[in-house]
Amino acid sequence: MNNHVISVKNLTKRYKRADRAAVDGVSFSVKQGEFFAFLGANGAGKTTTISILTTTLSKSSGEVKIAGFDIDREARKVREKIGIIFQQPSLDPQLTAEENIRFHACLYGMCGYRPSFKSMPAAYRDKVMELAEIVGIQEALFKPIKKLSGGMQRKLEIIRSLIHTPEVLFLDEPTQGLDAVSRRGLWEYINSARERYGTTVFLTTHYIDEAENVDTVCLINRGKIAACSSPEELKRKLLRHELILDAEDRTALTAELSGLGVPFTINGRVNVPFEGTAQGIISRLKTDLTVLRINEPSLEDAYIEFLNKERAA
Amino acid sequence: MSSIALSRSRSRIFVEVNTVVTVMAREITVYFKSPATAVMSLAMPIIIMGMIGGNLMQNMAGGLGFNFGQFMLIGMLINMMFMITSMGLASLVDDHEIDFNQEMLVSPVSRYSLIIGKILGSAFAAVVSLAGTLIVGFAMGIALPLGKLLLILALSPLMCLAAGAFTMIVIGLIKDKKAANLAVMLVTMPQMFLSGAIIPINDTNGVLLVLNRIMPMTYCLDLARAVVYAGTPEYDKIVMFNPAVNFAAVAALTLVGLIVGTFLFAWSERNR
Numbered sequence: 001m002n003n004h005v006i007s008v009k010n011l012t013k014r015y016k017r018a019d020r021a022a023v024d025g026v027s028f029s030v031k032q033g034e035f036f037a038f039l040g041a042n043g044a045g046k047t048t049t050i051s052i053l054t055t056t057l058s059k060s061s062g063e064v065k066i067a068g069f070d071i072d073r074e075a076r077k078v079r080e081k082i083g084i085i086f087q088q089p090s091l092d093p094q095l096t097a098e099e100n101i102r103f104h105a106c107l108y109g110m111c112g113y114r115p116s117f118k119s120m121p122a123a124y125r126d127k128v129m130e131l132a133e134i135v136g137i138q139e140a141l142f143k144p145i146k147k148l149s150g151g152m153q154r155k156l157e158i159i160r161s162l163i164h165t166p167e168v169l170f171l172d173e174p175t176q177g178l179d180a181v182s183r184r185g186l187w188e189y190i191n192s193a194r195e196r197y198g199t200t201v202f203l204t205t206h207y208i209d210e211a212e213n214v215d216t217v218c219l220i221n222r223g224k225i226a227a228c229s230s231p232e233e234l235k236r237k238l239l240r241h242e243l244i245l246d247a248e249d250r251t252a253l254t255a256e257l258s259g260l261g262v263p264f265t266i267n268g269r270v271n272v273p274f275e276g277t278a279q280g281i282i283s284r285l286k287t288d289l290t291v292l293r294i295n296e297p298s299l300e301d302a303y304i305e306f307l308n309k310e311r312a313a
Numbered sequence: 314m315s316s317i318a319l320s321r322s323r324s325r326i327f328v329e330v331n332t333v334v335t336v337m338a339r340e341i342t343v344y345f346k347s348p349a350t351a352v353m354s355l356a357m358p359i360i361i362m363g364m365i366g367g368n369l370m371q372n373m374a375g376g377l378g379f380n381f382g383q384f385m386l387i388g389m390l391i392n393m394m395f396m397i398t399s400m401g402l403a404s405l406v407d408d409h410e411i412d413f414n415q416e417m418l419v420s421p422v423s424r425y426s427l428i429i430g431k432i433l434g435s436a437f438a439a440v441v442s443l444a445g446t447l448i449v450g451f452a453m454g455i456a457l458p459l460g461k462l463l464l465i466l467a468l469s470p471l472m473c474l475a476a477g478a479f480t481m482i483v484i485g486l487i488k489d490k491k492a493a494n495l496a497v498m499l500v501t502m503p504q505m506f507l508s509g510a511i512i513p514i515n516d517t518n519g520v521l522l523v524l525n526r527i528m529p530m531t532y533c534l535d536l537a538r539a540v541v542y543a544g545t546p547e548y549d550k551i552v553m554f555n556p557a558v559n560f561a562a563v564a565a566l567t568l569v570g571l572i573v574g575t576f577l578f579a580w581s582e583r584n585r
Contacts, residue, residue, distance in 0.1 A: 016584055056415050058583045079421035090412040094343045106335040107420040109328040113335040184494075 004065075005168055005200045006030035006053065011047050011062035017246060021060070022048040024223035030168075030216070033198040037211035039303060040220035046204040047087055049220070050172045053202070054084050069165055080108075083166030085157050085174045087204075093146040097137065099130055100145065101163060108164040116117045117142070118154055131159040150177040161192055168200045169193070175207060183207075208300040219303065221310055231299045238305045239297035243272040243281060246291035253287040260284055271295075331427035333433065336417070340401065340434020344441075354397050354438045358445035361396075362389045367453060369511055371535020377513065379547040382455035387465075387541055388510035389446050391534045394439040394469060396501045397478040401435020402480045405578070407495040414582055424579045425571060432477030439473050440466070461541045468536065475529040475567045486581045504530040515553065529570070532562040 006029060013023040023045040030036045038046045051057035053064060055075045069077040091100050098117050102124075104311070106113045111124045118125075132138040135155040140148050148156070154177065161169060169190070175183045187210070193199050203214065211217050211231065218228040227234060246269045247253040257264050257272065262281055265274045269291055274281060280292055318355070323331075344350055366385050373381065408414045417427050450456065457465075483496045506512065507524050508531040516527055525531050535552055536559035543546045554562075 054419055056419055056583065057585065076421050079419060082419075084419055086415055088412050090337065090386055090416040092343075092408075092413050093411065096337065096347050099339075099342065103339055104416070104420070106331055107417070107422055109331065109421075112327070112331055112337055115338060218479040239556060 001031045004029040005032045005034075005067050006036075006202065007063075007065040008049075008053070009063040011049065011052065012059070012060045013045075013052060013063060014060045019308065021223050023052070023059075025062075026199045026220070026223070026225050028218055028225060030200060030202060033194070033200055034216060035194065035201045035214040036203065037214040037217045038202070038204045038220055039211055039217055040204075041307065044220045045223040046220060047172055048223075050084075050170050050204060053114070054082055054170050080141055081167040081244055082170060083161035083164065083168070084153075084170040085161050085172060087172040087176070089150075089153050089157060091145045091153055091156065094144065096144055097148065097152075098128060098141045100156065101160050104160045105163050109142050110164055116188055127163065128159070131163065135159060135185060151179060151182045154178055155182065155186070158189065165197055166199065168202060171201060171203045171205075173205055174203070175205065175210065182211075208303050209298070212299050219298065221307075226306065226310065231302075235297050235299060235302045238302040238309075240273040240275055241297065242295040243274055243278050244264060244291060244293045244295050245272060245285075245289055247287045247289050249287060253285070253289070256285060256287050328421075329423055329426045332422040333422075333430040336427055336430025337434040337437070340404075340431065341437045344434075344438050346554050350438060351441070354442040355445040356545045357396070358393055358442060358449045359390065359394065362386070362446050362449040363453070366449075366511065370453070370457060373512075379550055380431060382450075382453065383457065383541070384538070384551060385511055386446070386450045386455045386457060387537050388534060389450070390443055390465060391472060391530060392501075392505050392510040393442045393446050394472055395438070395504060395530050395533075396497075397439035397442045398435045398473045398476040399480040399497045399501050400475050401438055402484055403490075403493040403497050404435075405431065405484060406487060406490050409488055409582070410490065418579065418582055424575050428477075428481060428571065428575045428578065429474070432474055432481075433470065435477060436470060436473030439476075440469055443469070448517050457541060464540045465537050468533075468540070471563060471567070472533040474536075475533055475570070478567045478570025478572075478574055479529050481578065484568050487578030488581065493503070504528050507531075509534055513551075516548075527566075529563055529566040532559040532566070535559045536563065 009027050011023055011026045012021050014021040026045070026049065038049065040046050048057065052059045053066060053071065053300070055071050055078055067081040071078050084242065092103070095103065102113070102117070102120065105111055105124060111121050114120045128141070129138065132141050135158060137152055137155050140152050145153060154174065158174070175186060178186065189202065194201060203211065205211060214231060216228065217231050217234055219226045219234070227237070229237070245253065250270065253270060254264065254266070257270070262272060264270050272281060282292070295299045334515045361520065366389055369385060372381055405414070408417070418424070480497065480500050483500050484493055485494045487496055503524065504510070507514070507517070507521060508528045510530065514525060532554070535554050536556055539556040542551050
């Protein structure tokens, strides 16, 4: 038996009257407890994929299983296993923050509905207060949604998506509109949820730095998966490390590099790409260096390189 | 990280009943938070009962052989229930626009429970509007015996369910607010005139008769009138069907409406 909690085979979605498929024969799998990210430009097919996986959108063809359940034939079982933060807020603006959470908890069968927070079971009240404190919205808990900032609403959605302790948490650009402090707080909380419950996280995001720490990252472009590996491997595939060098006598430095047959570019400093360790290059240089550092490529660098290559192709 | 665990080991029946109650409670909560809705549901009877009904009483009541005021009051009570329930269901389009439908549809519950909860929640405003109709009726010198009124109230959840289920067939596919409001008018206005709410329909024939027979309000009205006129000399002039037939027709039309409407609603949300 495999331990894939998400299994997608040849998934295709073509919207009505669309001239091309939004998702085109995509296949991938996600292991139990894995932190998985989908990266791609606007319109690449990220939200379409997440909508199909969470049973809110029909697929045109292909096979999708979540926690071993088929999303068409066993949709209810799938829904029991998942939590989601949608790209657009999906809160009722006429209810208070707590009323929105209560609505969700009751729909997931966590407790019987009661007409006020005070009359709800103690376990529910304690859990809500604890989660509210963790994400820092305890003061806003009883205010109407329309009086909460975008960041507060996002935090509320996080509480809501986790209150039923889902096996798989889908996050569709969850930090959109959040300030830096809120973003950090959110990730700390999601990471602690992963550690405690072994929650599998499926993320789509525009903030590529958020995907630096994932286990697997898939790049999706025009509905097709272009690459799927760990961030480290992806960076290795797409980019090389660079030595950033400079000297008072830059001409001597570049002449020395040319003499050693080491390729370089000048972009403010002298940039020397390398593979493996930098020691082999540095140890051969005789010119006195004023700048010496190693530039490690980020996932964002790799992603931009990927997009450039795709455009060129 | 949270150390408090909420259990989910509940029976399927509990979850579904709880869903109906939760969705219904949301509608009622929103009703109380929206004074305009509350005022409208009380003000509508003034227009429908007071103005239209008053005018009909002054011009049509003669020569019918029964008390037109009471006949019309029952019609208005049921008509208001249908209208307000249908209007409440139009808020499904609002929920679609704020993506709240997604939140509901991604939960592991029956879509029927969601829709039934929504209809019964909308029914709350409809039942409140009955008070407005009764007050206007009282001001016009028309009243119903308390016992009969309580019997109509007891039947009101079924009638609202029938109204909502019928409306769902039309509104299930609509995703635009203006279109939804028009659809509500399309569903409620013909019923008001064709099912005998304010005009006796004993001699209706042809296409209008066919339409009359497929409208759930026809049977709801006839059932309500059977309750009010039971044991009176006017019963045979006013009541068209046996109450059991009415009850069966209401139940059947409700079931069909719920199945078709819920399917269309869930289908249209998933198939884009």
